[in-house]
Amino acid sequence: MRWTDDEPPEAPTREGAATAARHRRLRTAVLTAIGATVLVVLAVVAGRPEGTEDRTAAPTSAPPTTPSATASTPAPRPHPAHEAELRRVAAGLPALSLSSPASWDQWLPEGKPYPGADLADDLSTCPVLSARLETVVGQDMSYWTGTLPGGPYGCTWVETPLSGQDNDYDYVVSVGFLADGTSVEDVRRYREGPGQGTHPCPSVDLPAVAPGALLARCTGPGTTAYTLAVPDTRLDGGLWFLIASSKDATAVRPADVLPVLVDGVSAAFA
Numbered sequence: 001m002r003w004t005d006d007e008p009p010e011a012p013t014r015e016g017a018a019t020a021a022r023h024r025r026l027r028t029a030v031l032t033a034i035g036a037t038v039l040v041v042l043a044v045v046a047g048r049p050e051g052t053e054d055r056t057a058a059p060t061s062a063p064p065t066t067p068s069a070t071a072s073t074p075a076p077r078p079h080p081a082h083e084a085e086l087r088r089v090a091a092g093l094p095a096l097s098l099s100s101p102a103s104w105d106q107w108l109p110e111g112k113p114y115p116g117a118d119l120a121d122d123l124s125t126c127p128v129l130s131a132r133l134e135t136v137v138g139q140d141m142s143y144w145t146g147t148l149p150g151g152p153y154g155c156t157w158v159e160t161p162l163s164g165q166d167n168d169y170d171y172v173v174s175v176g177f178l179a180d181g182t183s184v185e186d187v188r189r190y191r192e193g194p195g196q197g198t199h200p201c202p203s204v205d206l207p208a209v210a211p212g213a214l215l216a217r218c219t220g221p222g223t224t225a226y227t228l229a230v231p232d233t234r235l236d237g238g239l240w241f242l243i244a245s246s247k248d249a250t251a252v253r254p255a256d257v258l259p260v261l262v263d264g265v266s267a268a269f270a
Helices: 014-027 036-045 053-057 080-091 102-107 119-123 130-137 184-188 254-269
Strands: 141-145 150-159 171-178 203-205 214-220 223-231 239-247
Touching: 080 203, 080 214, 080 254, 130 141, 130 150, 130 171, 130 254, 141 171, 150 239, 171 254, 184 214, 184 223, 223 254, 239 254
Parallel strands: none
Antiparallel strands: 141 150, 150 171, 171 239, 203 214, 214 223, 223 239
16 A cells, blocks of 8 residues: 555545544554654653644653763764764755645644644645655655654654554654754764663764754664754754664665755755
């Protein structure tokens, strides 16, 4: 099963209605596929005002703290190869100027209600990215869940076929937008590893990409995610999240997916 973001489905037939209902159940149980990495990325938004269904359904945890038992010892450093890859990816990113549509202000700061009236409603604020992502990962990709503004995981794409069972995907690619007080400094505090994480995710400031931009590379059990945080150029306090995540066994790494995601989002919201 696939939902293309290029052509939202028409009014469902009797059979299509059942399929659509199954997909809506799938969308309300999202983000389990990202595993521990979701906990890392979403940790910083715990305590935000509840409002939309996708945020309350997504796993969250309290903001990470350094265990007192390790307060006297230096935190372990990320692997040098990971930091080198982060610097390489950062150096290859273009300058960005992302501007949120003024029409989004009606839903801020809480975010657009999700699920919306129907799938077409959810897709109406998402960029069209499936074809671009297919080119880089080498397999069919489909819109999976979410809407904008919302996040940090807003509109999200995965490979097909979509599954309503374990939702276990190799690739999870997302575009989010928040204007609720979440800042780049919150992203800088992301931690990686099991549970609350053992050390900060390596990150790098990107003044050449955009004023205040930051790129973080986080790992969880068997998963790697790149998160690019970019302040909005129109709305003070608006923050974009461009996230490319994949299992570590995938042939195409998130470091290679992120530039394609950046290109697509820039084309839609420059």
